[in-house]
Amino acid sequence: DGGITQSPKYLFRKEGQNVTLSCEQNLNHDAMYWYRQDPGQGLRLIYYSQIVNDFQKGDIAEGYSVSREKKESFPLTVTSAQKNPTAFYLCASSIDSPRGANVLTFGAGSRLTVL
């Protein structure tokens, strides 16, 4: 089955630690995205990548880093510089359409809790 796999589903982190969330897709999609969702809130864009070896900051990139070395993979690192990292993180992918009709396919999410 084609889809997006996020891991781990649940992650606990001590303050001051960096953690990396994995996102893998086998849909052959060009574009990948990371969103953050806080309780009762909408999604906020952290980073997105439209092509391998290139990515752009979203609205809340501070304290996060990404890489896009392979088309299938777009890992997100939550660094110790992120002041309030406890949240639900969603990875998504899409066929990159020049006219912006990008329908996103989402993973099941990773819930990060800072202890």
Added chain:
Amino acid sequence: SQQGEEDPQALSIQEGENATMNCSYKTSINNLQWYRQNSGRGLVHLILIRSNEREKHSGRLRVTLDTSKKSSSLLITASRAADTASYFCATAPGNTGKLIFGQGTTLQVKP
């Protein structure tokens, strides 16, 4: 920045009733999309309406788009308890590839 704003934030109805959610946005768009999210899960794409379309149907879903008012509505007819979820509108400002989501409407359908 939030491109889309949904209204109401929460909606509670009885099974069989219709549910209407509204979305307003700020900048010009090529299309507007609606997504659904069950609690604690990822989002699922429901429907896309292009800027040159005024209405679109998919099963029990009806979406309208008014570009002059920069608004859209999602109507779910004959709701079921399984429709209980959060619903989000999303737009891509200008010709950027990034999709911006609204705050969502939480729908509860009581059996």
